Amino acid sequence: MTLGKILTVIGLAFVTVPPLSLLHPWGNVRAISQPDRRILTGANVPSEVREVLETKCIDCHTEATHWPVYSRIAPSSWLVEHDVFEGRNHLNLSWWEEYSRESQIDLLTKIGSEARSGEMPLRHYLLLHPKARLTTEEQQLLYVWARAERKRVRGEAVLQEP
Numbered sequence: 001m002t003l004g005k006i007l008t009v010i011g012l013a014f015v016t017v018p019p020l021s022l023l024h025p026w027g028n029v030r031a032i033s034q035p036d037r038r039i040l041t042g043a044n045v046p047s048e049v050r051e052v053l054e055t056k057c058i059d060c061h062t063e064a065t066h067w068p069v070y071s072r073i074a075p076s077s078w079l080v081e082h083d084v085f086e087g088r089n090h091l092n093l094s095w096w097e098e099y100s101r102e103s104q105i106d107l108l109t110k111i112g113s114e115a116r117s118g119e120m121p122l123r124h125y126l127l128l129h130p131k132a133r134l135t136t137e138e139q140q141l142l143y144v145w146a147r148a149e150r151k152r153v154r155g156e157a158v159l160q161e162p
Contacts, residue, residue: 037062037063037064037094037095038094039053039054039058039062039064039093039094039096040053040093040096041096041097042096042097043096043104043149044148044149044152045145045149046145048141049141049142049145052134052138052141052142053093053142055131055132056121056132056133056134056138057093057120057121058093059084059087059125059129059132060083060084060086060087060088060121060125061087061088061090061091061092061093062088062092062093062094063088063092063094063095064094065084067080068080068128083122083125090110091107091110091111101153101154101156104150104153105150105153105154108146108147108149108150108153109146109150111142111146112142112143112145112146112147112150113143115134115138115139115142115143115146116139116140116142116143118134118139120134121133121134
C-alpha cells in the first residue's frame, strides 16, 4: 500500500468514525444510566454475593455500567451498547424491586442456572475482561444464594396470598 492510500484511509477514518460514534442503534443506553441506584433493593444479599455481582455483573446488568474508552468509538461502541442493552433487558439488578415476585423467581432461577453452567458472563465479554470470569467457588456461591433467595421470595408470596 502506498503512502497516499494509507493517508486516504486514515483521513476517511477521521471523517467517518466521529459521526458514526454518535449513532446509537439500540438507543442511548448511556443516557438512561443511573449509577447511584443500589442493586437488588429488597433482596437478601450476603456481602460476598453482592461483591461478586458488583465486580462481575455490574457492567451489563445494572445502571452503573463502566464505559471503557473503546466503547465510545464506532463500531465497537455499537457492540458494547448492544451487549448492555440486551443485558439490562434480560436482567437489570438496579430495578430489582420493580419486578413482580413471579419475575424475581424466574430471574433467580436463571441467575443460578447461568452462573453455575458458565453461560455468564458471555465469552466475548471475557475476551476483554478476563477478571470477570466466575471462579468455581463464585459460581457455586451465586447458585446457592439464588436458590435460597428464590425460596424466600416464594415463601413471601405464599404469605401474602389472600
